[in-house]
Amino acid sequence: MMDIETNDDLEASYDTICREWAAEVDALLPDLQDWWDALSDNLDKTRPGLVNVHWPAGIGSHPRILGLFRMYYFRLLELNDSIVHLYHPPEHEDGERWGDVAREEGMDPTAPDPVSPIVLLIDDLPSYSESAAEALRKVRFFPIGMNAQRDLE
Numbered sequence: 001m002m003d004i005e006t007n008d009d010l011e012a013s014y015d016t017i018c019r020e021w022a023a024e025v026d027a028l029l030p031d032l033q034d035w036w037d038a039l040s041d042n043l044d045k046t047r048p049g050l051v052n053v054h055w056p057a058g059i060g061s062h063p064r065i066l067g068l069f070r071m072y073y074f075r076l077l078e079l080n081d082s083i084v085h086l087y088h089p090p091e092h093e094d095g096e097r098w099g100d101v102a103r104e105e106g107m108d109p110t111a112p113d114p115v116s117p118i119v120l121l122i123d124d125l126p127s128y129s130e131s132a133a134e135a136l137r138k139v140r141f142f143p144i145g146m147n148a149q150r151d152l153e
Contacts, residue, residue, distance in 0.1 A: 004079070004082060004083050004112055005112075006112060007112045007113060009112065010079075010083065010112035010113070010114070011112075013079055014076070014079070014115065014120055017072060017075055017076060017079070017120070018120055018121070018124060018125075018127075018128050019128055020072075021068070021072040021121060021125075021128070021132075022125060022128035022129035022132045023129075024068050025065060025068065025129065025132035025135065025136070026129050026131055026132050028062075028064055028065060028068070029059070029131060029132070029135055032059050032062050032064065032065070032135075033059065035059075035062070036051075036058070036059045036062075039051055039055070056138065057138040057139045057140065057141070058135070058137075058138045058139075059135050060135045060136035060137065060138060060139040061138075061139055065135070065136070066143045069121060069142070069143065070143055070144065072117070072121055073117045073118075073121060073142070073144055076117035076120055076121070077117055080114040080115075080117075083112055083114060118142060122136060122139070
C-alpha cells in the first residue's frame with residue numbers, strides 16, 4: 001500500500017481498488033450467469049418466480065461475489081485506517097469533537113477524507129462497470145458482522 005498524504009493519493013488508491021473489484025466481479029459474471037440461468041430454470045419448473053423467493057437479491061448474492069465484497073471491503077477499511085495518523089483531534093474536557101468542529105480545531109486541513117467502503121463498492125460501482133453494478137443492484141445487505149468483542153469480521 002502506498003503512503004497516503006493527500007486526497008489525490010487517497011483517490012488514486014480508491015480508484016485502483018475499485019477498478020480491481022469491478023474487474024473481478026465482471027470476470028465472475030459469465031460463470032455465475034450460467035449458474036443463475038440453471039437455477040432459475042429448475043426452480044421455475046416448481047413454481048414460476050420461485051428463484052426470486054429463494055434468492056431475492058439475484059445473482060449478486062452468490063457466495064463468490066459476497067466473498068469478493070468482503071475482501072475488498074476490508075482492503076478499503078485498511079486503507080482508511082492507514083490515514084488515521086493524519087488526524088490529530090484536540091483534547092477537550094468532554095473528550096469528543098464531531099464533524100466540522102473537529103476538522104477545524106484539530107485535523108490537518110490537508111488530510112485526505114476517507115470514504116465508506118459501502119459507498120465505494122456499491123454506490124460508485126456504476127462508474128467502473130455497468131454490468132457489475134446491475135448484478136449487485138438488488139443486494140441490500142452487506143456480509144460484514146461483528147464478533148463478541150465487537151470487532152468487524
